[in-house]
Structure formats: structure tokens, C-alpha cells
Amino acid sequence: MSAQLLPEALLRVIDELGRLPGVGARTAERYAYFLLRADTRTADSLATSIATLHSGVKTCPVTFALIDANQEVSPLYDGRERNKRLIAVVEEPLDIVALERTGQFKGTYHVLGGAISPIDGVGPEQLHIPELLKRIKIDSVEEVIIATNASVEGESTALFIQRQIQEAKLDTKLTRLARGIPVGVDLEYADQITLSHALEGRRVL
Amino acid sequence: MSAQLLPEALLRVIDELGRLPGVGARTAERYAYFLLRADTRTADSLATSIATLHSGVKTCPVTFALIDANQEVSPLYDGRERNKRLIAVVEEPLDIVALERTGQFKGTYHVLGGAISPIDGVGPEQLHIPELLKRIKIDSVEEVIIATNASVEGESTALFIQRQIQEAKLDTKLTRLARGIPVGVDLEYADQITLSHALEGRRVL
Structure with a gap:
């Protein structure tokens, strides 16, 4: 033009x-x-x-969530009602918003800053994994919920973290968000892999 | 949130x-x-x-196209290669960009600033129609191409302008953009009204 x-x-x-x-x-x-x-x-x-966006926002040094420039630590970490012994590990800060919208989670978060993706040149060393291991020790974390995306990258990252926790011989329970049929979706429209996961993870009524 | x-x-x-x-x-x-x-x-x-958007842009007093704040008149009006006796009447300034992209039109433009739409409270008095009639006289315009949208509002506006030109007894040819089947669209997917227009406007090969 x-x-x-x-x-x-x-x-x-x-x-x-x-x-x-x-x-x-x-x-x-x-x-x-x-x-x-x-x-x-x-x-x-x-x-x-x-x-004023950049100057008003910083990253929480503990959880790597986004916080106000005048805050020390994320209120989702040091809030009184938050359980520090339970960590949900997410890829991006906005994933926290999605989980908080459920109103179901009272633990704290740990933002990795992405997922392992060789194609995009993102290796594990670019993610906040060492800081996660440190938190598990310092806060005597009882459960780590891996809440990375249900993508190849999210899966590899979950696997990598699992191995790191095992190698570091950390005594913590490791879980992953359930996979299955999303609410409101007809069986016939669910893809094969989702359906396999739904079968595998079936629950007694 | x-x-x-x-x-x-x-x-x-x-x-x-x-x-x-x-x-x-x-x-x-x-x-x-x-x-x-x-x-x-x-x-x-x-x-x-x-x-700096608002301060950098103003409206051409002749064509009502958007121009640089430091320009007097749209270069699409006073450009040497533009034919002032041919006016394409459009609803919005961005419609000019679409027509210019064809590279086919060497006349000038007249932006109405919308289309007659009683539902949205837009009456003919809010459109730059008197200024169009004036231009037709002053520039001895030979042809006015009504290039309003192919919507109910665009049609009413076209009809209204046609009547105004007749009432003012202006001696100018009035045309409308051709309606028909868009390039690349299969007959079976064309809607009835478009197909009727295509039949009506058929041309000898």
C-alpha cells in the first residue's frame, strides 16, 4: 500500500x-x-x-508469576490462605489466571516460562526448573501438580521435571492434570488420543 | 478477574x-x-x-478521505493523473484502499461517512451528500459510480443519492458497481440474490 x-x-x-x-x-x-x-x-x-506496561509489571522472584512493580512476592504465594506445600507448575503466567478461575486451587504456582521445544530453540536450561527444585526443598512441598499444556512440548517438559525430581531424590508426590473428554463435548467428536486418555483414567462411580 | x-x-x-x-x-x-x-x-x-494518531490525521475537505495533517487536499483528488470528472462514492475511508488496490480506477473519491441506517440512527443528513452534489456541479462531473456496500444500507443510500441527483437536475451519468459471482466461487455456493444479480447483469461474450 x-x-x-x-x-x-x-x-x-x-x-x-x-x-x-x-x-x-x-x-x-x-x-x-x-x-x-x-x-x-x-x-x-x-x-x-x-x-506504562513494562514499568508497572515485574516477575515474582519465587513463583515467576507477574506481579505489580511495587510488590515483593506474588500474593498467590505469600497470601495467608495459600498452601505453600502444594505447587502447580505452569508454562506461562496467564495459565495461572485460567486455574484461579476454577476457584478450586488453594496451593501456590510456579511459572516455568515456557516448555521444552527444540524447534523453537527452547531447552530445559531456559526454564525455571532449578528454582522449582529449590522451592520443593525449602518449602517442604508435599505435592507438585504438573499443569503444563497437553501438547508434545508440555509432555516432554513434564517428563523432564519428573526425572529431575527423581534424580534430586526429592520426597514429593508428583501429579499431572487429568486428561479426558472436556465438559460439553460429544463422544463422537473427541479425538482418539483424548478418548484413550479418558479410558485409561476412568473412575469408579 | x-x-x-x-x-x-x-x-x-x-x-x-x-x-x-x-x-x-x-x-x-x-x-x-x-x-x-x-x-x-x-x-x-x-x-x-x-x-499521535489523531493529531497526524485529518479529513480532506473535498473528498472526506483521510489525509496527513499537513496536507491540504487528498492527493487522490488533486493528483495530476486523477480524473476529477469521475467520482467513486464510498461509505468509509478504508473502502478507498480496497478500490485503489485494483489499480483500475483513475477518478477521484467521495467518502459519505457511513450509510443510511435507521437502526443505527444514521440518517442521510449525517452523510456528506450535499457536498457530493456540490462537487458534481463545480467539477462538471461526468460519471458518479456508487460504490456503497452490497447491503440493505448500501442499497438505500445508493437509491437516496440517485433521487437527490435527479431532484437537483444534475446532468451526470450514475452507475453502480456490478454485482455477480465473486471470482473463485462455485455456482452452487452462490446465494440466490447474488445469482439473480449475476443473471440480470449477464454480458455478451
Whole structure:
């Protein structure tokens, strides 16, 4: 698209928004045009919040969850109602939000910062695994729930952590989130692997 | 989601991005997290471009296309290679981009600023129709191509403009973009109305 067709300032916003994950040229155009038609305050307010994003967020030194820049440790770690002897290990900070939405989990979290993926050049040394082993010792953790994704990468990572815990001879129970048929899904639409897992993990009624 | 789960600064960005058209909570989370993981410059650069969007863009007083704040008139109007006696009437500024991409049109544009839509409270008085009539007179326009959308609103708007031009007794040819089967679409998948239009507008080979 030549610079003649749209104003330079608009093209710049389209270009920048096009870097967001999954946003193509048309979508970026639609977003930018929306910001242009909305009142100046909407655009200004978005601009300010994005500009202060990095300075307002830091990583918890214990759990590697995202915390406010003025917090010491994640409230999901040192909150009174949280059980430090139970750790859910997740790949990314947003996975915590998903688990917290269930309202079922009262333990603490440990964010790995990804999953082992040779294709993307992510090896175990880039993940916060040594820190996890340290936490298991220091907090006398009784159970570690591996809550990595149900992907090849998530599985390899789970396996790797299992071996590390065994090698370190840590005395902790190791569990994995159950696999099975998601709620609301018909049997006929479930894939083979999910169905195999559902059979394997069947429970007595 | 409680403020405890994610840092305030991140929640603010998620909230603001969630106002973009078609962006739900999960998508906004994904965008915000991408900006957080990207280096500070990516976020800063997006913030700056959004903050300067409104001040960098204005509306062409003749065509109502979007132009640079330092331009007088759209280059698609006063460009030497543009034929001022041929006007394509479109609903929105981005429609110009779509037509320019064809490389087929060397006339000028007129942006209505929407289409007549009683449901959305848009009446003809909110559209740049009087300015179009004026242009037809001043520039001795020979042909006006109505290029509004192929929707009920686009059709009503086309009809309204046609009547206005007749009432004003303007001597100009009035045309409408051809309707028919889009390139690459099988007959069996074309809807009835499109197919009727295709039959009606059939051409001698």
C-alpha cells in the first residue's frame, strides 16, 4: 500500500498493530480505524497504558508469576490462605489466571516460562526448573501438580521435571492434570488420543 | 478477574485492548501478554504511534478521505493523473484502499461517512451528500459510480443519492458497481440474490 493512500500516522498504527499475534493487515486496519474514529481519549488512554506496561509489571522472584512493580512476592504465594506445600507448575503466567478461575486451587504456582521445544530453540536450561527444585526443598512441598499444556512440548517438559525430581531424590508426590473428554463435548467428536486418555483414567462411580 | 491475579498495569492494557472491535477478553490477554514479553521498544513504539494518531490525521475537505495533517487536499483528488470528472462514492475511508488496490480506477473519491441506517440512527443528513452534489456541479462531473456496500444500507443510500441527483437536475451519468459471482466461487455456493444479480447483469461474450 503506498503512503499516498492513507495518512502516514494511520499507516504507522496499522503497521504496529499488525505485529500483535494473529493480527493480519485487514484486522490491523480495522483496529486503527476504530481508534481514529473513537474520541481522542480512547486512543490516549490506550497509548498511556501500553507505555506504562513494562514499568508497572515485574516477575515474582519465587513463583515467576507477574506481579505489580511495587510488590515483593506474588500474593498467590505469600497470601495467608495459600498452601505453600502444594505447587502447580505452569508454562506461562496467564495459565495461572485460567486455574484461579476454577476457584478450586488453594496451593501456590510456579511459572516455568515456557516448555521444552527444540524447534523453537527452547531447552530445559531456559526454564525455571532449578528454582522449582529449590522451592520443593525449602518449602517442604508435599505435592507438585504438573499443569503444563497437553501438547508434545508440555509432555516432554513434564517428563523432564519428573526425572529431575527423581534424580534430586526429592520426597514429593508428583501429579499431572487429568486428561479426558472436556465438559460439553460429544463422544463422537473427541479425538482418539483424548478418548484413550479418558479410558485409561476412568473412575469408579 | 480479581486485581490480585494479574498486575494492575497489565489488567489496564487488557481492558483497553478489549475495546477494539471483535476483541474478547482472551484475545486482549494474548495481545497484552505479547506486548509485555516483547522488548520495551515494541510497546513504546506502539504507544507513541497510537498517541499521535489523531493529531497526524485529518479529513480532506473535498473528498472526506483521510489525509496527513499537513496536507491540504487528498492527493487522490488533486493528483495530476486523477480524473476529477469521475467520482467513486464510498461509505468509509478504508473502502478507498480496497478500490485503489485494483489499480483500475483513475477518478477521484467521495467518502459519505457511513450509510443510511435507521437502526443505527444514521440518517442521510449525517452523510456528506450535499457536498457530493456540490462537487458534481463545480467539477462538471461526468460519471458518479456508487460504490456503497452490497447491503440493505448500501442499497438505500445508493437509491437516496440517485433521487437527490435527479431532484437537483444534475446532468451526470450514475452507475453502480456490478454485482455477480465473486471470482473463485462455485455456482452452487452462490446465494440466490447474488445469482439473480449475476443473471440480470449477464454480458455478451
